[in-house]
Amino acid sequence: MMIGIYVRVSTEEQAKSGYSVEGQLRDCQEKAKTKEVLEYIDDGISGSVLDRPALTRLREDIKQGLVSKVVCYDPDRLARKLVHQLIISEEIEKRASIEFVNGEFARTPEGMLFYQMRGAIAEFEKEKINERMSRGRVNKARKGKVVKNSYMLGYDYDKENGMFIIKDEEAKIVQLIFNLFNNPPSHIKGMNSIANYLNEMNIPTKKRKGIWHRNVVRQILLNESYTGVYHQNKWNTEDMLGNKYRSSEDRVAIALRPREEWITTEVPAIISQETFQRAQQKLETIRRRSSKQSKRKYMLSGLCRCRRCGNTITGRYSKNWNKYRREYTCLKNSVGAKSRGCTPSMRLPADRVEVEVWDKVEKWLNDPSEIIVASEFENESSTPSYEEAEIARINDEVEKLRIARKRLFELFSADLDISTDEIREQLNDNSQREKVLQSKLENLEQKNNDNQIHEANEVLLQEAAEYYFEKEGHLSFEEKQELLNKIVKEIIIDGDDVHIYSY
Ligand SMILES: [Zn+2]
Structure with a gap:
């Protein structure tokens, strides 16, 4: 979307070089890496007042969604006082991003304080959002909702109602696996042979294109959720969010919450408690027998x-x-x-x-x-999914909007006999449409990623x-x-x- 450049020069500063309107504009355009910008210029106006015509217009245009990024020479241009600088930059960053050229000011004590404070505020905001999000999820789980998709065979995830829904064709596969394990026909013996059988019968995995492995079968047999008992809030992962900023020694590991904090959610059962218990007993017997049988032990056998x-x-x-x-x-x-x-x-x-x-x-x-x-390293498929095709199409459309916008900009700066309000309106319309497309894109990309997550x-x-x-x-x-x-x-x-x- 659009970039706005904010420039301010006070009467005293006009004399100093480097603080001229042209100088600031040039440096900001360079920072923005484009000349396709909207300019907001307060010329000969002091930074001690907040009510400045161009600044007010910029704040209004950000609220309207017309400007999504602001480039400014330094925070001192926004306001004289630190508190005002922080207030304005915070207001801007609610809806847009802001970048500074970072001239001399960044190295002054005032400038350093501004950047430190701004960083601290951003960090604080992030923490607050994380906390609010996880609290929201816990509350939802307490109300008996499943808060996120765990991609279990046998279920679809109904995001709106926060519940797993039995997916019949997959549930049948789960039942078949338990049945083959508990009451094996003569030609099937053990988990390996169940996996082979499923492959031979072309029975699809959750991922459809995948291949059945002994361990996939084993995981299904061990999964208590199929009896209708699903545990949530078992894991504390919130503290891990900052891991990418930490050194490897300081990273926080996933932590198991005490049992009383777990939230047990009732989900539709696919198999009975008896069937599940029977399978657990058999699994235990197999485990005991195999550890007795092997004289020499191989940790990686079967893998x-x-x-x-x-x-x-x-x-x-x-x-x-x-x-x-x-x-x-x-x-x-x-x-x-x-x-x-x-x-x-x-x-x-x-x-x-x-x-x-x-x-x-x-x-x-x-x-x-x-x-x-x-990944599907066994059989890679090159046919793009529906999502991938749709993403390509929307990207094309966004590109067309960008070209249209460029034309509008040319009109804007050509000083023709057209009202700038009209162009502003068209620009606004253009950026609204792009917003809609972008959010569609995000959804599709999310979906596409979900498909790829095992x-x-x-x-x-x-x-x-x-x-x-x-x-x-x-x-x-x-x-x-x-x-x-x-x-x-x-x-x-x-x-x-x-x-x-x-x-
Ligand atoms: Zn070999």
Whole structure:
């Protein structure tokens, strides 16, 4: 939208060089990187009064939404007194942004104080907004509403009413998974084989294009929400908001709230309590049996794949330079193996890989922004979504509006026999239309992002963090394995490179 330049020169200052109207205009245009600006000039007027014709006009135009950015030589131009400078700049920043050229004034004690105060006020405002937002969400949850979409298979999120709605075709998949697990037909055995079955039957994942993994199946079987009990306000993430401004040691980790602060929300159930409990018992049995069975333990078993040959990577205890060691390899010796794997076969010392993976996952828990969400790296599709196509179309339209506006500006400065009010009105109309388009764009982009966020990423991570923080970071081998299984979808190993993908 439009940029307004505010210039003020008092009678005494007119004599001084660098403070001329032309000088200020030129410097401001340079700062704005455009000459396509609206000019507001108070010539020969003192900064001790606030009622100045051009300043009043500028404030009015900002209120009307005509000007969205103000460029000014320095805060001293806005007003003489610090308090007035702060009031005006705060008023401007409610609806527009403001930039200063930052001349000499920025280095004077008055100037430094202005910038510090302004920064402090902005910080304070941000905190207030955050606090208000999270309070609003908690209140909503207390009233029995689901406050945000967690992309769970089986549900759609009704944002307006704050509730999950059962999505029939997906709910059927959830029920099928529980059923296959609790009462397996003879050809299906365990979670891996359920995942394979779902892939073979072309049953879509939440993301539609995704592939079923053993761990996706496992997460569904562990998800208590399907019995109609959904916990909110479990996690304190508010303090993490400032993390991007903090050094890595000072970053705040996600924190589990005490249980009494959790808010349990009733949501439509997809499976019965009995079905869920039955699955939990079976899962527990499997866990116990598998930890007994394996003589040597491999933390990453069932999670790794070799990028070069595509084989799964398994742990084995093997002789290397006359010494036995645990290692991971893509070699498949068994008769039925589709591929023998890489030649020469890829073999990595298990200790090294496990430490590397665990370090990375610990970092994730402390700073989720570091997470690599598994994109559709298996089958990338190049067809743009509806949202992407629509975004391109609207961007075109915005560009056309900008061109029209440029013409209006040319008229504005051409000094023709047209009333400037009329042009002002057209400009106003033009910027209103752009505003509408921009908000449409924002919505679409949000939607497009939502599509790309994997369904359960956040919830999974929170559950993993819960586990981790309850143990205060001291986890046994089995516990680490358990946690990895919660959040790691797949680990792709390419020679010495280890890439970990979360859900
Ligand atoms: Zn390989």
